[in-house]
Amino acid sequence: MPLIVAPSCPAVRHRVLNLDEVRPDLRFSQWQEWMDDMIDVLPARRMPVRPYQGRLELHAVGEITLSLCRSEAMRLKRSLARISRDGHRDYVFQFILSGKPGMVRAYGQDTIVRRGDILAIDFDEPIEMERPAYEALALFVPRALMAPLLVGAQIHARVLRGGQGMAALATAWMGQYLRELPRLTAAEAHRALVALLPLLSECYAGSPASSGPAPGAAHHGLLGQLLAFVDSHWDDPDITPETLRERFGLSRRQLYAAFEPCKEGPATLIRRRRLAAARTELVQQPNASIAQVAYGCGFSSLSDFGRAFRREYGLSPSALRASAQAGRMRVRPLADPRPYARYLAGAHARPMPGA
Template structure:
């Protein structure tokens, strides 16, 4: 993992370093900021490799950023970029009079060699996450991607929801993927499906959809662990698939929906036991969706070979 902050530099050096090292050399972009605002510039950056892709995250002061033909020639990259605008709306000009507004929470998809100019809407900084995926014939399956100019995804489509779920999982260090290379391929194909470049009937497209639905289902389960009544029907209704399809999603994992949910609840309970000493065992059990203390103790001991109290004591003595 690469991590960098301008806090370690002298104020007068921060913007120039960010512009030259992080902008031109690493991302192949040109950054512009009024000279009178440069002394107050701050930026943080991190990047981690997942499979053959890179997830990068930035929080920084507002500035204009563009990828010019000269930038593309200097730092060429045949990659698909999936961006998530967490904070700081703005506008992206892709030429020919086409300007898109990027709202907070929007996802964008583009090819890395398409020029653009981005302008912030506000001056209070931004938070942005991007997944850069090298393209290959195995991913593209004959689809055309080199002309994908930056464009936002419709937030109401199933593709965007599945991309959001997979993006969140790939970006979460606490959710290691069983097969990161496969997940990277799946999210790339979902992005191509969302931009109308792949046919939905291809076997690889169907596999990408199944992977996306599985991540979306797990995200719903994680968000609702506290609900004892959480069921496959609840998940099916939220992601608009059949109850049978929900069960089929979990078959390749080797764990049923019920066993997956129990494992997630146990892991969260163990985390709380280790990090929340003021909270009683019973409070934690109920907060994680167990409706019986006896059941909680039984399945916890079966899973970890010790009682909840043992886990808490070990964490206190560590």
């Protein structure tokens, strides 16, 4: 398969991880190790007979990590237990460069991903992927950088179909960025990459050329205020759609219209925010009882919490805690949660001439 290689930028940290340098019988396990901080790599249903092939080219552009990946077929899984234990909360945008169609599963829905598509992943949500041999370019964007642009949009596991509308524009922009990268200073490389993020956000703003779980989108001042308030008060059991309506002086119709870009009402959004917090607390506070976690996260009824948790995540709170404890020794919270941080830590940028 052809390999797309990004020219190295002398001003940013850069590292290549290549399985050609690994003993053939150890290659797949080494590939799993390279990915293990973020996601579980499982054998494909049909593994190649020849030695496993894979290559990662990594660029640290400020707080954003850019990777170019080529690999043989594999399966990938990011589970609830892993999410609750590790420190990765990035948004990931994958530009699929080559390969046969693959499959992404999230929220109980399967979505096909093809060459030319752009796949968005929220690392704070579970996902499974089945990938044939493929090449992809990925942007790992910190949550603090991307979330303000999304303002409530749900983009996890959504696919922008390649060659159509703004997706084609974003892909062309990314290609031009890679061509210009060797001539940019570190500051220029960072500014240029950050400039792409609003375009990606707009691409997922209800684009008719996308598929997957329905998104939200819009950059409304009122919605931003509402979401900020929920984010600051989600653990208060008295926070309800009615209290939001009173707090902001809105009619019921105005309140629900404000939340319309999120594709979920205020009650659902508040409940999901509480459930996400409880999910983390169940794993990171093993000595707290399930009742303590439930009430501490704003639920007024333990039975309501249990039902909501099972409906949202497909397992009970006690089952999640048991699963996390069973795997605790293998996946640990990271000192540096940036993608591939331990491999980029030893990489050095070369100063630009005349710098």
